[in-house]
Amino acid sequence: MKSKNPATAAQGKPAAKPEARPRTEQPRGTTNKTKAKRATKSDAVIALLSRPRGATIDDMMKATGWQAHSVRGFLAGTVKKKRGLAVTSEAGDKDRIYRIALETQ
Numbered sequence: 001m002k003s004k005n006p007a008t009a010a011q012g013k014p015a016a017k018p019e020a021r022p023r024t025e026q027p028r029g030t031t032n033k034t035k036a037k038r039a040t041k042s043d044a045v046i047a048l049l050s051r052p053r054g055a056t057i058d059d060m061m062k063a064t065g066w067q068a069h070s071v072r073g074f075l076a077g078t079v080k081k082k083r084g085l086a087v088t089s090e091a092g093d094k095d096r097i098y099r100i101a102l103e104t105q
Contacts, residue, residue, distance in 0.1 A: 041066070045074060046100070049087065054099035056092065 041064040048055035048063060060071045075098065079085050086101035 042074070042078060045071070046079070046083075046085075049079070049085075049098055049100045051099075054097040056095040056097060058095060060098075 044063045045055075045060050048059055057068050057071050060066070060074075061068060064071070066074070075087055079087055079100075087098055088101045089096050089098045091097075
């Protein structure tokens, strides 16, 4: 096997490694830039439910791209059980209106 560098091939020495960059004082896996939290579909639904007028299943479906049964499952499983938020619903003109209940104490 021939060496690519003719100077080192004649001497029989391996090619010199390029100099390594100096290490930073920063721990691995961190950056200087602050990362903004990504907006999630869950956050979008919570924002819709937090509005004074609330949201319908159709509103939540349009905001997330989920199907109706997925929205209802999210309301029951994530919003009510995992996040512990009380969700109220009332009959609207055409559809049911869902809201996050304000706590009164």
